[in-house]
Structures are given as C-alpha cells and as structure tokens.
Amino acid sequence: MNNGLPRPVTAVVIVAAGSGERLGYGMPKARVQLGGDAILTHALRGVAAAGIARQICVALPPGDTVLQELCAAFAEELRAAHAGNPESPLPLVTTVDGGDTRAASVRSALDALLDGTEAVLVHDAARALTPEYVFHRVVDALAAGAVAVIP
Template sequence: MIRVDQKTAAIVAAAGMGTRMGAGISKQRMRLGGKTILAHAVERLCASGMISECVVVVPAGELALYEDLVRQLCNEEDVPIQCVEGGENRMASIRRGLEKLSEEASLVLIHDGARPFVSLDTIRDCVDKAAQTGAAVAAVAAKDTIKVAAADGVVESTPDRSRLFLVQTPQVFRRDWLEQAHRLAEENGWDATDDSALIERLGHRVYLVKGSYFNLKITTPEDMVMAEAILAAIAPAIGKSTSKEQGGTV
C-alpha cells in the first residue's frame, strides 16, 4: 500500500550506455537470472509499497525498446511507470526525469537502474528518513583503506577510514530541494556524480541510511560475475525483506 501521508515518486537512472561493460547493449538490458538488470531494480521499487509512480530514464534512441520492456515487468502494486529519454549526462537525465513526474509527489527517490539487489528494507528506511529530514541516502562503511593520489599516482593523503562511507542508491529528497538543486546546477554549471552532492551544495544536511554490500552497481564484467553469485545467494529471498538479504551494513 502507498503511504497516504506523503507520496514518493521514483526516478530510475538507466540512460547510460555501459561502455565499460563492453557488451554491445546497454548494461541495464543484460539478463541476470532470466530477467533484465533493470527489471530487477524497478520491480523491487514497485514491490516496496513506498512509491506512487516511477519514471525510467533511458538511453537516447531506445525509448520504444524500453517502453516494451517496462510493459513486461511484474508490477503487482500497479505503480504507474513511464519512460523518458535521458540527456547528455547523468544530471541532465535526472532533470528530464523530474520534468516527467506528476505534481502529487513531495519526495523523490532516485535509484540506479544497474543496482538490481536493493533490499525492501533499504527502500523503506530511506523514504522514512527523508520524510523526517528531507534528504537520506543508502550507504555502507568503507572496508578498504582509501588513498588520495595526484595525477602521477603519488599518494597525497590517507583519510580516516572510520569516517568514510560508500554511497549507494536509493537516494531520497524533498522534491522542492531537488528541483532547486538541479535548477542551480544547470544555471551555474555545477557537476556531481550523485544528487546528494547537489543537495549538500545548497547547505542542507544529508543523512546516511544503512545500506547493503549486496546492493551492487553493475558496471564492469567483473561485477556481472559477482552479481550472479549474489543472485544465487539471495534468490529465495528476492522480493522479501530478510536479514540474510541485508548483508553487511553501515
């Protein structure tokens, strides 16, 4: 059931061509366990009961193909889903997704179309935290030591690992904050690799929510190998909220 206190619209970022994958098709259309990577991601968002609508931002020139894919999704919650072609970069693509949303939603959830294993708990926790604070993103603690290096490879510093987190999606924000952030980014030429960085530039606090190490973003062929292993491990729990599915956390 959709929460009645405030509606949350989802934007799924799936406009990238996935050149690092080297598969000849956009990575979101690659198959994993009998369905596309994108299908896994969108179906789990719809199954969460937390979103009132979903816009999938797709590669330019592939709109009809993705509209056909979306029609085949398992969508028992009957969430309205539509597709829109993306822009020249991620920020432009998210702006196009925002323009496609209806007026009813006061929160916007952004999710990578190449993250097929987002847990239902993570989706719900991010939405609940954003409803309280205005901005919430899934994240996990960094396991490896991180180095800051110059262009020539010389190490410049080693940040304190205990304060470092790997940010994932979903990322959920107040709609007015997100629209303002993207408007200013377009006007001032700001660039960012995720939307939370734009919210931070406005001076708003962004809160971390417990994510999962299973919530892998598939980018390279090595990631597909790991994704197949993850799918085998959590297949019995797909669509359910379980402690096994959660894996490692912040």
C-alpha cells in the first residue's frame, strides 16, 4: 500500500489505561480475553504485524502489573520471532503510566517517545482487531503530507 514516498519514523501509542467500567467485566478492558488472549495482546500483535512502528508505547493503568507483564511477554515474543530475521526492524515496546483521562494517557506516552520520532499514531487497545492496511493507509497519508489522519 506504500505510495512510493519515504515513510516517516513512526511510533504508535496504544492507549490501554481505561478501567473498562462500562464493559462490565470488573477489570480493565485491555485485560479482557478475546479468543484466548487479552485484548491488549491482539492490539500489540496487530501494530507489530503492520511493520510501521519503530516504537510501540503503551499507556497502562498505574500499578497494573498484569498488563506490564503482558507487555514484557509480548516484547519477548517479538524478539524471539525476529531472532532469525535481522533485516526486519524490531520495534521497541515501552510502557508508561496512563493518566486520569485519555488525553493525559496520550500525553504521558508522547513524553516517552524516542528522539527522532517523526509521526505518531494513537491507537486504542479496544480496537484490537484493526487490519494492518489501516495502519499503512494512515502512515502513507502522513508521508504524503497530511498533518493529521482519521482512518
């Protein structure tokens, strides 16, 4: 789907700091199981599979060790999958404490991005099954000069 233009150095912020109260499972939505894996795991895999991110920064509920461990396990899964393919870029997976609002969570993640990041995609963990082409379409629009993109 690349439009032929060089893609910007991109980070993806995954917002996963919500309480999930409206969902009614008594836990953060990012922890809810979907097909045997947490919603957040699906979101992480989708972003990584798109291959557009140099960094994936996840905003988590403060002190949520379950989701912190899930992110660490995913980072290890990613390293193992890339072990035999050194040409394939390996995104850095980082976590930050989210805030009281979605905006505060996004700000916290933005503050933790690597130097040299040129574009940022903000993705909700709850949109865990987003197809890869959506990420490509957004990054391609940014490469073509868009200053903001809503998929």
